[in-house]
Amino acid sequence: MNKMIDSCSEFFNLEQEEKRQYKGKHTLDPISCGTSVDASVTEVLFWRDYLRVLVHPEFHSPTKPSGFSEVLAEFTKAVRRVARDLLGGISESLGLDSSYIERAMNLDLSLQLLGANLYPPCPQPELAMGLPPHTDHGLLTVLVHNGVNGLQLQHKGMWVNTNIIPGVLFVHVGDHLEVLTNGKYKSVVHRAVVNNKSTRISIAMPHGPSLDTVVSPAAELLENGCPRANYTGMKYKDYLEIQHKSKLRGKTRLDLLKI
Numbered sequence: 001m002n003k004m005i006d007s008c009s010e011f012f013n014l015e016q017e018e019k020r021q022y023k024g025k026h027t028l029d030p031i032s033c034g035t036s037v038d039a040s041v042t043e044v045l046f047w048r049d050y051l052r053v054l055v056h057p058e059f060h061s062p063t064k065p066s067g068f069s070e071v072l073a074e075f076t077k078a079v080r081r082v083a084r085d086l087l088g089g090i091s092e093s094l095g096l097d098s099s100y101i102e103r104a105m106n107l108d109l110s111l112q113l114l115g116a117n118l119y120p121p122c123p124q125p126e127l128a129m130g131l132p133p134h135t136d137h138g139l140l141t142v143l144v145h146n147g148v149n150g151l152q153l154q155h156k157g158m159w160v161n162t163n164i165i166p167g168v169l170f171v172h173v174g175d176h177l178e179v180l181t182n183g184k185y186k187s188v189v190h191r192a193v194v195n196n197k198s199t200r201i202s203i204a205m206p207h208g209p210s211l212d213t214v215v216s217p218a219a220e221l222l223e224n225g226c227p228r229a230n231y232t233g234m235k236y237k238d239y240l241e242i243q244h245k246s247k248l249r250g251k252t253r254l255d256l257l258k259i
């Protein structure tokens with residue numbers, strides 16, 4: 001985990017020239033990096049550099065810094081194993097077979113992303129935001145950071161600071177687990193704030209279904225006592241396209257699927 005954080009730090013320290021080749025424009029570009037969120041759709045800038053890499057089902061990696069791709073490959077595999085185990089446990093918690101989500105979401109071809117964020121110290125942190133309030137699109141996101149806090153979760157209308165112990169994997173629920181479970185699991189609205197002392201690095205790894213899976217509430221969950229589906233189905237890939245074009249704000253994209 002520390003090796004992955006160090007490698008991301010080295011990537012962010014590369015010369016602009018070397019990073020320029022990764023100026024991705026489309027949501028499924030294998031590698032993209034830049035500043036803020038996506039300057040083409042967001043007029044407000046955020047205090048953040050990012051690197052976004054598609055790591056599964058096809059593995060991609062920047063070629064520099066040296067050793068990056070080996071560290072990323074190992075991290076990708078280890079984190080995917082954790083996410084799959086958790087999804088097995090979540091299936092059971094819903095009274096379903098432990099392999100239910102794995103099969104229904106076609107996890108052998110699951111979309112897994114590396115989302116690395118760098119938040120440098122900000123002279124006026126009260127006037128800036130690292131990442132605006134949003135939910136993640138996948139089933140689960142596994143997050144680690146370099147020990148500098150900054151992630152806040154929305155709970156009952158209030159922002160709650162997280163205090164993530166270094167070395168711990170922090171996991172939150174994404175939009176598609178909310179849809180699949182018909183709202184039994186709720187995706188978490190979160191944001192990243194910045195500070196004026198230390199650089200923060202976070203690595204978020206969203207795990208989704210396969211791109212062509214149409215996700216709708218599991219029929220098995222609608223049979224017993226829950227009379228109707230609260231969400232319409234949508235292909236995961238189409239949802240990602242919509243998300244890419246919209247401004248990051250709270251749960252607005254999930255509202256599109258609510259019946």
Ligand SMILES: O=C(O)CCC(=O)C(=O)O
Pocket residue numbers: 115117131136143150151190191192202204
């Ligand atoms: O930096 C953080 O803690 C949050 C990152 C995040 O929410 C994301 O990359 O989706």
Ligand SMILES: [Fe+2]
Pocket residue numbers: 134135136190204
């Ligand atoms: Fe997020």
